[in-house]
Amino acid sequence: MEKLQKILPLALLALLIFMGNVVALPTDSLTLKVVNTERAVGNIKFVHPAANTIVLRVLDEQGVPFTVVKKDQIEITDGGKKAKIDKVDPLTAEVGTTLNIILVLDNSSSMLPYIKELKTSVEKLLQALGGKSRVAVVVFSEQNGISNDFKLLKKTVNLRLLDFTKDMGAVRRFVGRVYSGINLSNRTYLYDALLLGLQKAKELPENAVTAMVVFSDGNDLGSKFSAAQVIGSASDVKFTIYSIDFSKARDYNPLLKKIALGSPQGKAFQASKAAQLLPIFDKLSKEIITEFKVTYHFPIPPNGEIQFSGDTLVVKTRKVFDEFPMLNYVFFDSNSVDLAQKYILFSSAEEAASFKEGEIQKPLQKYYHLLNVIGSRLKKDEQAKVTLIGCTMNVGAEKSNKKLARERAQAVADYFKTIWNIEGDRIKIVARNLPRKPSSTKTLEGCAENRRVEIISNHRNILNPIQSEIEEITYSPEIGYFSTKVNAPEGLESFEISAYSGETRLINKKFEEPREQVSWNWLDQKGEKVFNVSEISYSMKIKDIDGRAFETPMKVIPVQQIEEATNIVEMKEDTVYQKFSLVLFPFNSSRLDAKNANLLKQVVAVYKNHPNCCVKVYGYCDDIGKEEYNMKLSSRRAKMARDLLRKMGVPAKKIVHRGYGEINPIFSNASPEGRFLNRTVQIYVGYPSGAE
Incomplete structure (x- = not known):
């Protein structure tokens, strides 16, 4: 520079x-x-x-x-x-020669009704030109002896001239006087005025930057010169002519149009109303400016830093007896009756014969096997029946569309009949619009949750939770935090944090605004918990609005793996933990129903067998709504469970409760099933491992 x-x-x-x-x-x-x-x-x-x-x-x-x-x-x-070009601003004259502007203004008496608009419009042009331009003005005049002898024209004509000046105040005063009522001319001398303006321009140096602006109604009623002489004089000009034809009764005046369009970069404007004059003069002022101020700078590339807040991630893997809540809803895509691909479906009864619900390990797979779990239970319990309630989101194409709701329920019924050989008389189909307990219809998430088939049964065991032994993974720290410094002097488009196990990318978190801290709940991109890794590498990439990128060096989080094996309970040091998951709460609700009360009786039974136990109650919710509200909602859910346990005989000093809100979800909130499964309370009952 x-x-x-x-x-x-x-x-x-x-x-x-x-x-x-x-x-x-x-x-x-x-x-x-x-x-x-x-x-x-x-x-x-x-x-x-x-x-x-x-x-x-x-x-x-x-x-x-x-x-x-x-x-x-x-x-x-x-x-x-x-360099990055920041701005290009038009200027009047700051280099080389001065900008010379010649104004030819019609001040005949026909302009009397429009004087206010005319003066405002000319003022707009003068403001744009500023004090670094030279302006000359030619107008009609029949005063001071009527005649003015201009040597340039070699004739006596009815004109008045304000010669070139940089004094914009003098120009304003001159224009103000000629447009006062007493100085308006009775006749029009357009051809004479045009010739005088052309001659004034031609006497300037050849390299002078010049423009001529002509304002007239196109009439001539008294000139000494002819239109042909004007055209001849304008035929060889090397400067720009702008004409403004102010006429209500006809198309463009041929003369005004010809001399303007015949000049380099010339333009012809027309106005039929006084209100059109100001916009035309505004546009004209921008056309005349031919010098530009360019501001620029050489961009500074983005840069930044990232650091994991802890030293080591401790991953504990434990086998825990688990009751997975039965989410008895089958969700559908918008306006669709097809069973979604996310559900695990068998293609034949022969394939279904080897299914065992107790062998399902991953929590979400238990839900995606929903139709197989219920189908296998119906096959074992031949007295059980089910009712399939088809529902819609009741907006858009699904508004009042019970036919769609019935077809959704029929799709579920057909699977039970074809794959699990369930008799048709054991299946009842009901169609309705919104579910009896709908989610919000004002959000996309709520609408997705309402597009469903609800499955209910006359036998409780058909919808009982799924009991199994699963591996439970816990982390220390419970939530990981990355401290970030993001610097994009040219403007940030995005920054993203990526973490890897070997070549496998675990997460990619992308943001459009700087953040000092980014949290990670140890779920990977598929919504599954991260485990069985020896170390985690991470980096941050910053991209500015011009496409320049910066990436930090790769850093490593050491991982310590701890594995603990138990039978139907969880062991932690010298304490055994039994885990209970309550039946799922409705959307935006913390009310406990009868099913949850029965599950809490199981917790009370464990307490009675182990009076020295401690009971930990954790509430969860989805991510719909504000984070602060969700934290309070999850706390209310945990408190409701705690209060009912106290009524059932568990002392208050034995119970601790906490709401996690949406910051540490059990499942990803990206799907309807994930959000429903997060509307729950989990209870851990811990007692000494040597207790009977």
Whole structure:
């Protein structure tokens, strides 16, 4: 950057190298290009008034300035580094020659009703031009002896001229006077005024940056010169002419249109209402500005740091007698009657014959085997019957669509009949819209939960929890935390944290805003707990809004594995823990029903056999809603279970309870079943391992 600052002031109007439609400026290692232009670039004039700032004018091969230069058309590089263009702002005149503007204004009496709008519109243009432009004004005049002898025209004409001046105050006062009622002309002298304006422009130096603005209703009622003479004079101009035809009764005035469009980069505007004048002059002011201030900088790449909060992750694997709650709902995709692919389905009765529900190990697989668990129980208990209640989300295509609800229930019934050979008279189908206890219909998650078939039975054992021995994994620390420092000077697009076991990616957490701390509940990308790993490696990748990326070096979390084997209970040091999971709570509810009361009786029975035990009650919930509310909801669920245990005879001093909210879910909240299964309370009853 020092080279750029030192070199450029020595050649304030340097001519850049022409390369087709690209112009480049080499200054040792710095290059400036203007690219992707509609016309071929001839040269660029520029100065470097401040650090990271260039003021330039871009001219085509005919020397006509570009009126629009965009950020994506400018490239500045220094060696192999490319600058980021921050802004391109139009300026009036800060390099080379001064911007010269000639205003030809119709101040005939026909303009009397529109004086306010006219003066406001001209003021808009003068504000844009600022004090660094020179302005000349030509108007009609029949006062002061009526005649004005202009040598340029070699005739006496009814005009008045304010010659070129940078004093915008003088221009404003002049315009104000000519548009006062007493100074309006009775006739129009358009052709004479145009010729005078053209001659004033032509007497300027050839390289002067000039534009002429003509405002008129197109009428001429008294000029000494003809339209043909105006066209002839305008035929060879090398500056831009803008015409504003203010007429309510016709299309464009041919003369005004011809001289404007015949000039380099000229434009013809038309207004039929006074209210249209200000927008036209506003647009015109932007067209006239041909110099641009370019601010830029060389981007700083993103960088950052990440550090795991602990020293070692301790993973304890224990076998625990477990009762998995029966979630007796089959969920469906939107407007679908097909059993979802996530469910584990057999293709034939022969394949189903070898199924044993006690051999299902993973918790979610117990749910995905729902139809097989219930099917096998119905086959064993020939007196049991089921009712299948088909439901919809009752919005959109599913609104009041009981036919869809019935077809969903029929799909479940067909599976029981075909795969498990359950007789049709043991299956009853009911169709309704929303379930009797619906989830919220105002969220996508709630709608997904309402698209279901509920299975109920006249025999309790059909829907009893699934009892099994499973491996339970616990962690220390219970929640892992990564401390992060994310720095993206150009603006952050995203940063992501990835953790691996060998080549297997365990997590990929992506964020769009910086965070000082990111938590990990030790669930992998599939929602399963991380275990059987010797170490975990992790890193962080930062990407800024321009696509530049930074990745931290890989770091390692040492993992200590502890395995403890028991039969139907969990061992921890000298304490045995039995675990109980309550029947699932309805959405946004903490009320305990009769089934949960029966399960709590089992907890009380363990207490009576082991009076020295301790009872730990943990409440959970899904992630719908605010985190603070969910923490309170899970605490209420745990407290309800604690209070009922106390009523059943377990002393308060034996019970501790806690709500986990959504921060440590048992299952992933990404699916309806995961959210339902998280609406629960788990109870651990611990007693000395040597107790009878």
